[in-house]
Amino acid sequence: MVRAEQVHKAYGDTPVLNGVTLTVERGETVCVMGPSGSGKSTFLxxxxxxxxxxxxxxxxxxxxxxxxxxxxxxRQLSGKDTCRQRAHIGMVFQHFNLFPHMTVLENITVAPIRVKGMNASDAEETARKLLKSVGLAAKADSYPRSLSGGQQQRVAIARALAMDPKVMLFDEPTSALDPELVGEVLAVIRDLAHTGMTMIVVTHETGFAREAGDSLVFMDQGRVLEHGPAREVIANPLHERTREFLSTIL
Known part of the structure; x- marks a missing residue:
């Protein structure tokens, strides 16, 4: 579903990605770990x-x-073609980025209506089903400011899913949450993994990676240093840098 071949990226004179090569199979959940500045978020x-x-x-x-x-x-795609392509790739950020002036239901339906041309009634029906799936059916008419951080992140997940993406990208989706709210968001992502959605999840939650991840990628200094079955990498990392990093978070 996703194939990266020798991807390089720099900001000015500072290299961020140094030849990242990675394959993600259809239906696979790949967890990506690494220290700050390793290129994980930039890669997503x-x-x-x-x-x-x-x-x-x-x-x-x-x-x-x-x-x-x-x-x-x-040839670089036009802005319109870029938006059309991006519509098939869902992304959930560290911060929820919900529209504060829109209700939860409006946050979820705005893109399907405006980008995909879905009629309003179908978009609303889909949104309500997604809200039910993330445990927020009663919050459709609420505004983001009235929700907890965990609830806002679950709305953000529902919003991304409303576009029926081919792959979901999660950029440290629990890093901005209080510890007691982390579990409710990870539970939604875990359930999503069980549906067969292709996912790449940048996370420091080793328990989640061990339980829900099919494979684990460890990145450092813009490179993939280790990639293998999640449980094996966590239990017995082969690269010294991976062992060093995991020892600080386990």
Whole structure:
């Protein structure tokens, strides 16, 4: 479902991704770990085409992200085509980014209506089903300010799912939450994993990675240092840097 080939990205003279190569199979849940500044979030943003890459290629479901290939030449997609492509890739951020002036229901239905052209009644029906699935059926008419952080993040997940994405990207979805709220968000993501949704989850929650992750990727200094079955990597990391990092969070 996702294939990255020798992806490079720099901000000015500072390299952030240094030849990242990774394959994510359809229906797989990949957990990504690593220290701050290792390139994890930037890599997700490149998959979502929120950042352009400086080298390499990224494919989602066989489509080249951000470009159209003609012969041996790459042409950057137009803004309209970029938005159309991005609609198939769901992303949930550290901070919830809900529209404060819209109700929960409006937050979830606005993109399907405006981007996908879904009629309002169908969009609302889908939104209410998603709210029920994340345990927030009673909050449809509430505004974000009245919700806890965990509830807002669950709305953000429902909003991303409303676009019926091919893959879901989670960028440390619990890092902005109080510890007591982390579990309710991870439970939603865990349930989503069981449905067969393809997911890449940047997280420091080793318990979640061990239980819900099919594989675990460890990144450092913009490189993938280790990639294997999640439980095996956590229990017996092969790379010294992975062992060092996991010893600080376990």
């Amino acid at each position: 943003r490149c998959i979502h085409n929120l950042e352009t890459i400086d080298g390499g290629r990224i494919y989602v479901d066989g489509d080249l992200v951000g470009y159209r290939e003609t012969g041996q030449r790459l």
